[in-house]
Amino acid sequence: MSQHDCDCATVQQVATGDRAILPKGAKTIPIYVMGKRYEVPETLTIMKAMEYAGFKFLRGAGCRGGICGACPTVYRKEGDYKLHFGLACQTVVEPNMYLAQIPFYPANRASYDIEAIEPVAESVHALYPELFRCVACNNCTKACPMGVQVLDYISAIKQGDIARAAHLSFDCIQCGLCASRCMGELPQYHIAQLVRRIYGKYIQPKAEHLRKRVQEIESGKYDAMLENLQKMDKAQLEKLYKEREREPDMAPLGTWMPKDTQYL
Amino acid sequence: MKVTYYPGCTLKTKAKNLEDAAVASMAALGVDFQELSRWNCCGAVHSLADDDLIHHVAPVRDLVRAMEQGSDKVVTLCSMCYNSLARANLIMRDDPVKRKTINDFMDEEKDYSGEVEVVHFLNFLRDEVGFDTIRAKVKYPLNGLKAAIYYGCTLARPRNVAIEPPGGTQLMTDFLEAIGATPIHFADAFTCCGSYQILANPENAVNVAAGILDCAAKAGAEALVLSCPLCEFNLAKKQGEMIQSGKISNNLPIFYFTQLLAAALGLGKEACRFDLNEKCSAEILKAKNLAVEAVAGIA
Amino acid sequence: MPINISDKTIKREFIDKVAYLSGQDIYKCFQCGTCGGACPMSGEMDVMPRRIVRMTQLGLEEAIAQTKTCWTCASCHSCTVNCPRGIDLARVMEAIRLLTLRKNENMVEPSKLPGETVKEMPQIAMVSCFRKLTS
Numbered sequence: 001m002s003q004h005d006c007d008c009a010t011v012q013q014v015a016t017g018d019r020a021i022l023p024k025g026a027k028t029i030p031i032y033v034m035g036k037r038y039e040v041p042e043t044l045t046i047m048k049a050m051e052y053a054g055f056k057f058l059r060g061a062g063c064r065g066g067i068c069g070a071c072p073t074v075y076r077k078e079g080d081y082k083l084h085f086g087l088a089c090q091t092v093v094e095p096n097m098y099l100a101q102i103p104f105y106p107a108n109r110a111s112y113d114i115e116a117i118e119p120v121a122e123s124v125h126a127l128y129p130e131l132f133r134c135v136a137c138n139n140c141t142k143a144c145p146m147g148v149q150v151l152d153y154i155s156a157i158k159q160g161d162i163a164r165a166a167h168l169s170f171d172c173i174q175c176g177l178c179a180s181r182c183m184g185e186l187p188q189y190h191i192a193q194l195v196r197r198i199y200g201k202y203i204q205p206k207a208e209h210l211r212k213r214v215q216e217i218e219s220g221k222y223d224a225m226l227e228n229l230q231k232m233d234k235a236q237l238e239k240l241y242k243e244r245e246r247e248p249d250m251a252p253l254g255t256w257m258p259k260d261t262q263y264l
Numbered sequence: 265m266k267v268t269y270y271p272g273c274t275l276k277t278k279a280k281n282l283e284d285a286a287v288a289s290m291a292a293l294g295v296d297f298q299e300l301s302r303w304n305c306c307g308a309v310h311s312l313a314d315d316d317l318i319h320h321v322a323p324v325r326d327l328v329r330a331m332e333q334g335s336d337k338v339v340t341l342c343s344m345c346y347n348s349l350a351r352a353n354l355i356m357r358d359d360p361v362k363r364k365t366i367n368d369f370m371d372e373e374k375d376y377s378g379e380v381e382v383v384h385f386l387n388f389l390r391d392e393v394g395f396d397t398i399r400a401k402v403k404y405p406l407n408g409l410k411a412a413i414y415y416g417c418t419l420a421r422p423r424n425v426a427i428e429p430p431g432g433t434q435l436m437t438d439f440l441e442a443i444g445a446t447p448i449h450f451a452d453a454f455t456c457c458g459s460y461q462i463l464a465n466p467e468n469a470v471n472v473a474a475g476i477l478d479c480a481a482k483a484g485a486e487a488l489v490l491s492c493p494l495c496e497f498n499l500a501k502k503q504g505e506m507i508q509s510g511k512i513s514n515n516l517p518i519f520y521f522t523q524l525l526a527a528a529l530g531l532g533k534e535a536c537r538f539d540l541n542e543k544c545s546a547e548i549l550k551a552k553n554l555a556v557e558a559v560a561g562i563a
Numbered sequence: 564m565p566i567n568i569s570d571k572t573i574k575r576e577f578i579d580k581v582a583y584l585s586g587q588d589i590y591k592c593f594q595c596g597t598c599g600g601a602c603p604m605s606g607e608m609d610v611m612p613r614r615i616v617r618m619t620q621l622g623l624e625e626a627i628a629q630t631k632t633c634w635t636c637a638s639c640h641s642c643t644v645n646c647p648r649g650i651d652l653a654r655v656m657e658a659i660r661l662l663t664l665r666k667n668e669n670m671v672e673p674s675k676l677p678g679e680t681v682k683e684m685p686q687i688a689m690v691s692c693f694r695k696l697t698s
Contacts, residue, residue: 461692
């Protein structure tokens with residue numbers, strides 16, 4: 001069916017894009033978005049529920065898969081003083097939750113030349129001296145939707161342990177909720193990113209097999225093969241693909257070897 | 265004997281000589297000296313306003329960590345950490361209203377009410393290792409080293425956390441005698457080194473620190489012994505600047521007390537870490553033919 | 564320097580706040596000056612701690628704000644342990660500092676410190692300085 005054949009007015013409406021359509025018989029619950037009450041299906045995530053309610057995300061939505069950090073939400077529950085945090089695309093709505101999106105929170109990122117930086121904690125201290133305003137209130141860790149021990153990695157940086165901080169902050173998705181709650185006004189996630197960059201570039205052991213492979217590529221080992229592939233027509237490529245050697249699905253680890261090993 | 269110690273941030277970078285010497289000395293004396301497995305910065309200074317409880321949270325969290333891992337005592341090496349942890353501990357032990365507010369705020373942690381004892385390493389050496397034991401284990405006594413005793417502020421003030429009765433320097437005196445050094449008493453033993461003003465008003469701090477060095481030198485000291493990395497910074501690392509500006513005329517070697525302990529126990533370079541002190545520290549030991557192995561090879 | 568005192572110059576609220584934050588009875592002070600004598604930083608101060616206490620008793624908020632005394636204080640507690648009247652003057656200094664800091668004002672700007680200075684400083688210098696001199 002080409003586009004011209006489509007008569008949109010007569011097509012039965014289903015869920016399109018991110019706009020959720022209420023399934024038959026689904027129960028709705030009340031939620032409060034920035035103080036206004038909406039009835040939304042109880043099974044939806046906050047993001048879908050807001051779209052159901054008519055909100056359109058121009059910013060503050062990204063991967064919708066819980067990894068880009070664009071859609072942090074802060075909410076409270078009825079009769080509970082505590083603040084709760086989550087990603088709108090991952091957190092399922094609850095009855096009577098009060099929520100607001102924090103799509104962006106101001107946090108300064110220091111500029112540095114990663115090629116020239118001295119890979120020691122003091123370099124991080126110099127770029128982010130506000131580190132030393134941390135009061136260990138732990139609001140950062142409480143706010144993290146990824147369960148990162150933010151206070152612990154900040155402590156590790158202050159203690160000069162870059163490797164530990166890099167490991168502790170590995171799951172950070174840069175949503176900024178830590179910075180939004182920080183009493184010392186630290187941009188934790190930017191500091192952690194710098195630490196991971198220093199760790200990756202200077203401290204983490206280099207992958208020897210990767211270095212060798214890059215060397216092989218650069219020495220032209222695969223050039224002839226690639227040129228040959230580029231010259232093939234579609235039929236030849238299809239044939240080559242169909243006849244390729246393939247590891248059996250259930251082959252025990254490390255037991256299978258292809259017959260042609262010239263490019264290994 | 266198994267003991268938990270709290271190192272503090274500075275001991276992990278700028279003051280490794282304070283920590284390394286203590287850890288190695290404890291091993292030599294048969295003490296199982298274990299670092300607290302999880303800890304944060306202690307906050308360095310005690311908050312003095314009645315309504316400002318948030319600044320007590322950092323040290324209290326460390327004490328909760330010690331309690332969590334089953335330690336009823338935590339030993340500190342750095343004077344500032346000692347002061348900060350000990351004072352927060354007193355609040356949690358003695359002030360029910362503040363204790364409740366702080367425990368309620370830290371709702372993600374176990375409630376704490378002063379179960380852990382905060383002990384400075386000098387007290388630990390006297391009370392649990394024993395100066396007599398140390399004296400018996402000394403291999404290379406620091407004979408003839410005239411060392412000024414410097415407590416600064418945080419070991420001595422306020423009174424409720426002082427490591428010994430106000431005005432006294434008996435603890436360090438006995439310690440130095442146990443390792444064979446000659447304690448020198450001088451008027452500025454409790455005078456503040458300028459502390460954090462080294463960052464805000466460096467000239468003021470340097471002036472004060474220079475006065476302390478001058479006073480120690482005039483009292484006949486050939487070196488000065490302390491336990492605080494900020495005092496060490498102001499009194500040792502700033503000496504070049506002081507000499508240049510004519511505030512003092514000669515270098516005065518500065519040592520952490522733990523380094524002298526390690527040296528006296530006959531431990532080597534990696535334990536004593538004199539390489540991390542200013543040059544004059546190794547020089548005076550060489551000149552006096554003390555701690556020969558620990559200073560060998562330090563230029 | 565003559566000081567004029569009247570209903571208009573005495574900032575009652577300031578006196579009360581200092582008393583509340585410090586928990587100290589500043590009227591106990593009888594102006595002996597032991598605090599300044601014991602203070603290692605007094606040589607660097609523009610106004611002695613004794614006078615700051617007197618000015619606090621008189622509620623001279625603006626005049627105190629003109630001095631650098633509380634910003635030169637190193638919180639060493641020499642005054643506290645030496646005061647014959649038992650006033651914890653370190654707490655009074657902290658209270659006066661906080662009345663400014665709590666307006667979101669900094670006396671040291673962490674972001675403006677030269678990188679080289681931060682690199683050489685022990686961590687406890689930064690932590691203590693920011694705690695005492697930033698908001």
